Amino acid sequence: MMALRFEARGAASRAMVLGSPAIAVVLTLAASLVMFASLGTDPVRALQAFFIQPLSSERGVAELMVKATPLVLIALGLSMGFRANVWNIGAEGQLTLGALAGGGLALALYGHESPLLLPLMFVAGIAGGMAWAAIPAFLKTRFNTNEILTSLMLVYVAILLLSYLIHGPWRDPDGFNFPESRLFHDSARLPVLLQGTRLHIGWPIALAIAATTWILLARHIIGFQIRVVGLAPAAASFAGFSRTRITWTTLLAGGGAAGLAGVMEVAGPIGQIVPVISPGYGFTAIIVAFLGRLHPVGVVFAGLLMALTYLGGEYAQITMNLPNAVTGVFQGMLLFFLLASDILIRYRIRFVP
Amino acid sequence: MTIDFLVAALMTIITASTPLVFAAVGEIVAEKSGVLNLGVEGMMIVGAIGAFATGIVTGDPVLAVLAGAASGALMAFIFGGLTLWLLSNQVATGLALTIFGIGVSALVGHRFVGVTFAGLPKLDIPGVTDLPIVGPLLFGHDALVYLSVASVIAVAWFLRRTRTGLALRAVGENHDAAHSIGYPVIMIRLMAVLFGGVMAGLGGACLSLAYTPLWIENMTAGRGWIALALVVFASWRPWRAFFGAYLFGGITIIQLHAQGLGVAVPSQILSMLPYIATIVVLVLISRDDVRMRFNAPACLGRSFHATG
Numbered sequence: 001m002m003a004l005r006f007e008a009r010g011a012a013s014r015a016m017v018l019g020s021p022a023i024a025v026v027l028t029l030a031a032s033l034v035m036f037a038s039l040g041t042d043p044v045r046a047l048q049a050f051f052i053q054p055l056s057s058e059r060g061v062a063e064l065m066v067k068a069t070p071l072v073l074i075a076l077g078l079s080m081g082f083r084a085n086v087w088n089i090g091a092e093g094q095l096t097l098g099a100l101a102g103g104g105l106a107l108a109l110y111g112h113e114s115p116l117l118l119p120l121m122f123v124a125g126i127a128g129g130m131a132w133a134a135i136p137a138f139l140k141t142r143f144n145t146n147e148i149l150t151s152l153m154l155v156y157v158a159i160l161l162l163s164y165l166i167h168g169p170w171r172d173p174d175g176f177n178f179p180e181s182r183l184f185h186d187s188a189r190l191p192v193l194l195q196g197t198r199l200h201i202g203w204p205i206a207l208a209i210a211a212t213t214w215i216l217l218a219r220h221i222i223g224f225q226i227r228v229v230g231l232a233p234a235a236a237s238f239a240g241f242s243r244t245r246i247t248w249t250t251l252l253a254g255g256g257a258a259g260l261a262g263v264m265e266v267a268g269p270i271g272q273i274v275p276v277i278s279p280g281y282g283f284t285a286i287i288v289a290f291l292g293r294l295h296p297v298g299v300v301f302a303g304l305l306m307a308l309t310y311l312g313g314e315y316a317q318i319t320m321n322l323p324n325a326v327t328g329v330f331q332g333m334l335l336f337f338l339l340a341s342d343i344l345i346r347y348r349i350r351f352v353p
Numbered sequence: 354m355t356i357d358f359l360v361a362a363l364m365t366i367i368t369a370s371t372p373l374v375f376a377a378v379g380e381i382v383a384e385k386s387g388v389l390n391l392g393v394e395g396m397m398i399v400g401a402i403g404a405f406a407t408g409i410v411t412g413d414p415v416l417a418v419l420a421g422a423a424s425g426a427l428m429a430f431i432f433g434g435l436t437l438w439l440l441s442n443q444v445a446t447g448l449a450l451t452i453f454g455i456g457v458s459a460l461v462g463h464r465f466v467g468v469t470f471a472g473l474p475k476l477d478i479p480g481v482t483d484l485p486i487v488g489p490l491l492f493g494h495d496a497l498v499y500l501s502v503a504s505v506i507a508v509a510w511f512l513r514r515t516r517t518g519l520a521l522r523a524v525g526e527n528h529d530a531a532h533s534i535g536y537p538v539i540m541i542r543l544m545a546v547l548f549g550g551v552m553a554g555l556g557g558a559c560l561s562l563a564y565t566p567l568w569i570e571n572m573t574a575g576r577g578w579i580a581l582a583l584v585v586f587a588s589w590r591p592w593r594a595f596f597g598a599y600l601f602g603g604i605t606i607i608q609l610h611a612q613g614l615g616v617a618v619p620s621q622i623l624s625m626l627p628y629i630a631t632i633v634v635l636v637l638i639s640r641d642d643v644r645m646r647f648n649a650p651a652c653l654g655r656s657f658h659a660t661g
Contacts (some may be wrong), residue, residue, distance in 0.1 A: 168619060281453060336446075
């Protein structure tokens with residue numbers, strides 16, 4: 001009987017580094033055909049509704065970039081940490097704190113018309129996200145506490161904090177008792193770049209940060225340190241690279257990016273503080289980071305693909321009555337298949353009789 | 354505070370803690386064999402919906418519990434295949450398992466929102482269960498509670514006093530040495546991961562069949578992650594995990610009662626207590642780096658590839 005054996009390659013296969021995400025996407029599409037069929041819907045129509053139709057209008061493409069912005073931003077920050085084996089799983093909480101910090105500033109200065117307000121809100125959002133990420137950074141470097149669990153617990157705390165503020169002190173006094181804040185006034189809203197869409201300055205900012213991250217990782221000493229700490233921790237400590245500094249830098253970068261994404265969500269598409277600011281961007285960004293091979297350019301493309309799954313899920317829900325949960329299943333499957341195909345980078349398949 | 358109120362509170366604490374006991378003990382076995390399975394939350398929630406859906410459709414509580422365990426095992430099998438056979442990164446795969454599990458459970462649970470399950474039958478020994486205080490506390494629970502205690506005893510005995518348990522611990526401490534002695538490392542780890550999946554599934558079944566016999570999307574609310582923290586807190590020892598689970602169950606129930614009593618603190622702030630407590634115990638336990646490295650299985654999280 002033929003058996004499958006995995007044989008170590010001499011060196012990592014460069015072709016597979018790009019090929020593995022492609023294989024994963026194909027496998028996911030195939031598996032989703034099965035999933036749609038099992039849900040009783042026409043699989044081909046469902047795939048069309050998911051991937052093709054949302055892009056068929058200018059508004060759709062603009063919405064794609066609106067949704068990709070937080071994903072790309074957060075994934076850029078996370079990917080730096082993942083490269084250094086610093087696992088920031090709490091980006092969802094850092095996004096929330098950024099939204100609360102920036103949004104809180106907007107509410108505190110309600111009615112003040114000033115061109116400085118938006119930049120200040122951005123700074124507040126970044127600071128809020130960084131502050132939330134500083135907690136796991138401190139606990140890891142000072143008390144050796146696993147950052148996966150601490151950052152994750154803080155997600156639940158952050159969401160409860162949002163709920164408390166929205167139901168209590170920050171509730172819109174003229175809002176018929178809905179748990180929402182006031183709608184932000186004009187100075188606190190991100191201007192729309194394209195008429196008829198929700199496209200705002202977030203996407204160009206995300207691309208600029210991607211370019212910056214690329215340069216940092218490839219050319220700056222901190223990028224080198226990050227990569228060495230992740231790939232060869234013993235060598236890094238011999239070289240004197242400070243694990244503490246890398247942990248703080250990558251966690252703060254991830255937190256700041258998530259915070260910026262959060263404040264841009266509430267100042268942009270949402271326009272106020274609501275009970276659910278993010279449909280899980282902080283967790284999907286983890287998938288985006290892996291799908292993009294932890295590389296800034298890959299992250300941009302992976303972010304667009306993941307944004308498409310969000311759009312497609314909404315579209316399919318409206319046009320075909322598919323439950324929104326299909327999006328989550330799809331994203332999870334994609335990560336599974338990606339992790340599975342990754343073995344082909346370091347090992348080749350041999351059929352042994 | 355009357356005695357009746359205390360007994361009722363303790364009963365609720367026991368029901369709230371049992372899912373954590375199952376999940377933590379299962380994860381201890383998996384981690385003792387060297388596999389870091391971060392997908393406990395995903396396995397628990399899939400177990401919850403599997404048990405709930407089967408319970409509603411068939412009406413049979415035994416089938417429901419078995420379905421919960423099987424759902425958890427299925428997820429664990431996917432995890433095992435990816436990490437043990439395809440050598441994928443254990444942290445990333447565990448995260449993928451959680452994301453996928455939450456998605457799948459939401460998808461399947463879509464048609465069960467708002468439906469109530471009849472609940473699990475509780476033990477009722479005539480005469481004994483009616484004893485004041487001791488009666489209901491010791492003899493008035495559903496089968497899953499007793500199963501959870503039995504599992505702690507069984508796992509503690511298995512790890513410490515059987516040859517297979519020793520082999521499992523050996524694989525977790527030094528998989529290369531275990532392989533060279535001839536232990537089937539992959540098979541042992543796969544069995545350990547599957548056991549962890551069964552237990553997480555049972556924990557989820559507990560939640561959706563006994564604790565709140567409803568289906569709510571994302572109803573585990575981070576309990577899988579708390580179970581992971583409990584494993585660290587318990588220094589990978591089953592009885593300590595049992596104690597830790599009850600500590601957390603206690604905190605959860607006490608803050609719920611505090612909310613009900615109208616304590617001056619806002620309800621959302623009180624709801625933060627279990628999560629903040631998790632962080633605090635993690636910090637306290639992890640501070641001693643030497644003790645952590647001594648207690649943790651040495652090969653935890655490292656992939657094994659036979660090179661001989």
